Amino acid sequence: xxxxxxxxxxxxxxxxxxxxxxxxxxxxxxxxxxxxxxxxxxxxxxxxxxxxxxxxxxxxxxxxxxxxxxxxxxxxxxxxxxxxxxxxxxxxxxxxxxxxxxxxxxxxxxxxxxxxxxxxxxxxxxxxxxxxxxxxxxxxxxxxxxxxxxxxxxxxxxxxxxxxxxxxxxxxxxxxxxxxxxxxxxxxxxxxxxxxxxxxxxxxxxxxxxxxxxxxxxxxxxxxxxxxxxxxxxxxxxxxxxxxxxxxxxxxxxxxxxxxxxxxxxxxxxxxxxxxxxxxxxxxxxxxxxxxxxxxxxxxxxxxxxxxxxxxxxxxxxxxxxxxxxxxxxxxxxxxxxxxxxxxxxxxxxxxxxxxxxxxxxxxxxxxxxxxxxxxxxxxxxxxxxxxxxxxxxxxxxxxxxxxxxxxxxxxxxxxxxxxxxxxxxxxxxxxxxxxxxxxxxxxxxxxxxxxxxxxxxxxxxxxxxxxxxxxxxxxxxxxxxxxxxxxxxxx
Amino acid sequence: xxxxxxxxxxxxxxxxxxxxxxxxxxxxxxxxxxxxxxxxxxxxxxxxxxxxxxxxxxxxxxxxxxxxxxxxxxxxxxxxxxxxxxxxxxxxxxx
Numbered sequence: 001x002x003x004x005x006x007x008x009x010x011x012x013x014x015x016x017x018x019x020x021x022x023x024x025x026x027x028x029x030x031x032x033x034x035x036x037x038x039x040x041x042x043x044x045x046x047x048x049x050x051x052x053x054x055x056x057x058x059x060x061x062x063x064x065x066x067x068x069x070x071x072x073x074x075x076x077x078x079x080x081x082x083x084x085x086x087x088x089x090x091x092x093x094x095x096x097x098x099x100x101x102x103x104x105x106x107x108x109x110x111x112x113x114x115x116x117x118x119x120x121x122x123x124x125x126x127x128x129x130x131x132x133x134x135x136x137x138x139x140x141x142x143x144x145x146x147x148x149x150x151x152x153x154x155x156x157x158x159x160x161x162x163x164x165x166x167x168x169x170x171x172x173x174x175x176x177x178x179x180x181x182x183x184x185x186x187x188x189x190x191x192x193x194x195x196x197x198x199x200x201x202x203x204x205x206x207x208x209x210x211x212x213x214x215x216x217x218x219x220x221x222x223x224x225x226x227x228x229x230x231x232x233x234x235x236x237x238x239x240x241x242x243x244x245x246x247x248x249x250x251x252x253x254x255x256x257x258x259x260x261x262x263x264x265x266x267x268x269x270x271x272x273x274x275x276x277x278x279x280x281x282x283x284x285x286x287x288x289x290x291x292x293x294x295x296x297x298x299x300x301x302x303x304x305x306x307x308x309x310x311x312x313x314x315x316x317x318x319x320x321x322x323x324x325x326x327x328x329x330x331x332x333x334x335x336x337x338x339x340x341x342x343x344x345x346x347x348x349x350x351x352x353x354x355x356x357x358x359x360x361x362x363x364x365x366x367x368x369x370x371x372x373x374x375x376x377x378x379x380x381x382x383x384x385x386x387x388x389x390x391x392x393x394x395x396x397x398x399x400x401x402x403x404x405x406x407x408x409x410x411x412x413x414x415x416x417x418x419x420x421x422x423x424x425x426x427x428x429x430x431x432x433x434x435x436x437x438x439x440x441x442x443x444x445x446x447x448x449x450x451x452x453x454x455x456x457x458x459x460x461x462x463x464x465x466x467x468x469x470x471x472x473x474x475x476x477x478x479x480x481x482x483x484x485x486x487x488x489x490x491x492x
Numbered sequence: 493x494x495x496x497x498x499x500x501x502x503x504x505x506x507x508x509x510x511x512x513x514x515x516x517x518x519x520x521x522x523x524x525x526x527x528x529x530x531x532x533x534x535x536x537x538x539x540x541x542x543x544x545x546x547x548x549x550x551x552x553x554x555x556x557x558x559x560x561x562x563x564x565x566x567x568x569x570x571x572x573x574x575x576x577x578x579x580x581x582x583x584x585x586x587x
Contacts, residue, residue: 102567200547214547243552312530323507330508332580334571343583344508352510360509364519365526367507368495378530383543385536390544422522423529439547464548 004029005170009074009227010254012173016063016073023059023073027052027117030075034119034171036492043156043166045080045138046088047120055117062115069115070234077172079163080121081128082108082218083207087118091209092136093126095329095354097336105207106239107176107218114234119172123162126356127326128183128211131428133161134419135358143191143412144169144486148453151490154412157187157428163221164191168486174222174231178208180215181314182432185444188221189407189457192446192484194228194474195221199464200439201246202232204239212321213244215314215436224483225445225475229253232467248465256468257475262296264473267400271307272431278410281456284448285406288458291480292404292473300400304392309385310434315426316369316382317437322359323366329354361422390438397463402473405431407444407457431459441467445474447481455484493527495520 004026007015015021031049038044052075059073083089083101090096104112112118123141125133132155133140143156143165156165160177164187167175177184179197188195196219203218210216220231233254238247268289273282289299331337331350338349355363369378396403408428418425435442441464444457458477462470495503500519504511511519565578574581 097573099571102564102570201550240553240555244546246548246550247553306536309533309536312533315526316530316533327508331573332582333569335573337573339583341583343585345510346583347508348505348510351508355509360511360515361519361522361526363507363509364500364503365523368499368503368523368527371503371506380543381533381538382530383545384538384541385533386544387541388536388538390547423525 005033007173008224009173009222009230010224012074013071013230017068023056023063023117024053026073027056027075030119030172033492037169037171040491041142041144041165041169041171042139043123043141043162043169043171044077044120045090045092045123045162048087048118051087052117052119059115059117069113071111071230072115073117074173075117075119076111077119077122077163077166077175078108079124079160079176079178081124081178081209082176083209084108084118084121087121089121089209090137091127092124092138093354093356093359094137095335095350099334101207103207106204106241107208107235110234110237122166122175125159125161126359127209127322128159128178128180129322129358129362130158131182131186131425132419133158134415135356137356140415141165144491145191145412145454146490152414154414154454155190157190157412159183160187160221164188164193164195167191167193167221167223169491174220174227176218176235177221178216178218179436180211180318181436182429184219184221185407185432185442185457185459186428188444190412190455192455193221193223194225194443194445195219196228196232196443196467196470197435197441198232198236198467199441201244202236202441202465202467204237204242204245206239206241210325212318213325214321215318225471225478226254226257229257229471246465251468253468253471257472259472260295261292261473261476264297264402264469265300265400266292266297266473267300267302267396267403269302269304269307269403269405271304272405274409274430276409277406280450281406281409284456284458285404288404288447288477291477295476302396302400302403304396304434306385306388306392307434310389310437311426311430313382313385313389314433314437315365316378317386319362319366320370320379321366323363323370326359326363358422386437389434393438393440401463401469403461405459405461407431407459411450411452411454411456435461440464441470443470443474445477446484447477449484493524493531495523495527
């Protein structure tokens, strides 16, 4: 085997099962790729090579004993929002400083129980607040894709930009990610990778640094739909430590992929044809409709009338919940402390120096909308709008099984292009945020290239806990569109 | 909704974030723009709509009311910037 990092997760699993490659060989190949590429791509904020090799050796020992798990010996990247026991976890914020959790998040523990290997902690927007990875305290991860004939650095999307870029650049076989308003699907779309945000409650939130608790959900970013299915099956499941995690059986997602989409009812919502959608994104959307039709699905025009209110409602609910969640960073119990003249001053100095500009902006918005006299006008109003958004989908499910939309209005942009204007950056999530508001599963699958030669994705939205159908439909698009690989390795 | 500088300072105080004069001025514009933009929600008639309280209709699980964790003060203070004998140490609050 020439380049082990080019394998898909599924191929690597099979190679390990057939003893064509060892967990240590697979891990060493990835560690070498990280050493060569991380300087330019900045995807890992903390590579953990020694830990990875230890885990890989333990994997090989289990394989020798015939005791292999579902992801035995497969090297993964972990978003720095997941707490990892004894290994620095920062949410890419200065305020967490050198925080070393004394516990392991449930989702990552599920991966280690299945035999997976951790290559390191991946870059993300600070506290997952951003759509370009530019708010990370470690500086942004860089998209391995570049515009044809150009050398400008492009954003990998956000907040899971380290995850998406690392998967696209073959610096891990797959990665964990989290999605509050689009943070799995938008970066997947911008890097030609597959990202699935499962139904709220499918994966435990325990041990994941909280942003907006009623919206946060973990999921994988991978190179193929089958790989994403394999990852999700291991990550998902009920956890008594998260009261919102759902006690429902987790199906074998990969096994369901072969069923195809014959007879599947696909909804196309008219409200997503917005001004500002690039012509190529619109064209690709039509192409996606054709692909699904050719494979035997039926297409239905549907209406989701409250779509346009999802983003403004999100920018009340998410900051409100964030302002509560981030109250814990006070310089007393963990993370950094900047001493002031008294206790209050210490809080204020610590939070002033520990939080970046976007986090401060959102905490302040959240504090404002929750402050005395404003709760009903903002938060309660937004939660009512959320009921209406969910109602739109509930009605749609009478007629369709999945909904097809573009993932983003346009392809990857350059650094600095949108970071000056918060509102313009927020619009990156316009097609993804409704899914979080309604708690539904959503997947982004690469579907084509823009005129600039950069990837574009299509999004499928499914019924609650029907990730299996979503993955099936995504596989149909993947089969028709093919895979998209970065044309030139410029980073090592 | 226009947020003036005094309101920005009051909110920052509530959020326990110290802001500079320059930051206060910048935030005045940014917060006003964001609040203006979310104002479009007032177009939506929500008079007879219940607020969403959960995304999936499941009832929360209950468990026995017993202690399942604890006796690890040393682990709890392990990441504290300052601790003494398993206590968090903060600046003096009572004169």
